[in-house]
Amino acid sequence: MTTRVAFAQLTSCWGCDQSLMDLHMRLLEVLPQLEIVYWPAVVDYKLADLEALPRNSIHVGFVEGSCRTEEDVHLLNVMREKSKLLVAWGSCSCYGGVQGLANTWPLAELVERKFQRAETITDARVPDVNVPPFTEHIVPNPDRVKFDMILPGCPPTSDNIYDIVVALLTGAPFDLPETTVCDQCPRKREEKHITRFKRTFEGKPDPEKCLLDQGYLCLGFATIGLCGAQCPSANSPCKGCFGPPPSVKDHGAKIISALGAIADINPEELKKMFPDPVGSFYFTDYAASYLAKIGAKKREER
């Protein structure tokens, strides 16, 4: 029996599709078992095709991206209705993604900045014909509809996607690990006493030693260990794009908690070292944070 699958893209960079494509020849192992019923990224399907499907007729639906427009919200609802099992695919879908960082500004200001005050604009106007309206703020998809599974990552690695697809096909359990990127990182760690945090472009990091020990803001300690420590292995600090392990509710809070314990710096200086805490501590999951939810409520009331 083939498994009927659908892949839907909301507001996103489609990097998750790219990551799936990167499976290359391994795709051949799973493709014969799949029947693709909707996947606009590779096959010419229209929204009407998806809407015409009977309820619960898709075995597994993958949703990538977050809801920045009302059309995204509609597509998400249709996917939920048509899918037996819905998977939040990628950090955008699980936590709101990089788009969530926009939640620190009101929508009107964002639209003005983008369409009227962007440096490259000559004929400033807000598009209003044949475009769906924006949503007020980014809300993580699992807060909009029920999801059966989440696979974070920006994007999830090809191996992650392979594992989840195989698990879904064979019925094997698939649980997100409670381990962090540090558990997968090959670098040598020592006792941490950081006297100064460096920006990534400052100095030249030692390829053997822990990046955090060297004063680079590497977020591996608070980030779920799914990626195989790709960035630290390439001498680049972890940005936390996979989000926190499942038991952590607020990524940034845990990062601050850990930084407070290892920073040997007076508070005023420490403040100056992180001029953009939302961007630094909630790279892809600000929309899922407590602060974003409080901020959204505050704006609603006004």
Add this chain to the structure above:
Amino acid sequence: MTATAQKSRPMTKSKTRGKSFEPRIVAFCCNWCSYAGADLAGTSRMQMPPNVRIIRVNCTGRVDPHFILEALYQGADGVLISGCHPGDCHYTSGNIKMRARYALLQNLLEQAGIDPRRVHLQWASAAEGDVFAEGVSMMVERIKKIGPNPMREGE
């Protein structure tokens, strides 16, 4: 008697919502200094507003920023963290860790558009019941000026 009490209840409610806003403040007090300080303030019959709900923790170093953000999310109008003076920590450096976390948290709250004064860190030793009581009074005053937490509305 019961009937009068029932009758008067809705009136009191509308009064608190309308005219005078009574903040609800969560206070995390460390077991070794501020909790004992709060106790001393109580046994010495010092006057302070009743808006604070104290949660005892072993050390302010145990206060994860997650607790503070979750308290705000659940509708606390303010969060007060009270611990030993720097250098006096029972566990040597828990309060220093809290101080660093507090600095980062203040930055974060400000950027997120939430008044950073809603979260306050103070030092009060076991002998400073008066410092604790004054800290609480000032906190309540501050939060009254800022107004209710938006998460609290519609209760």
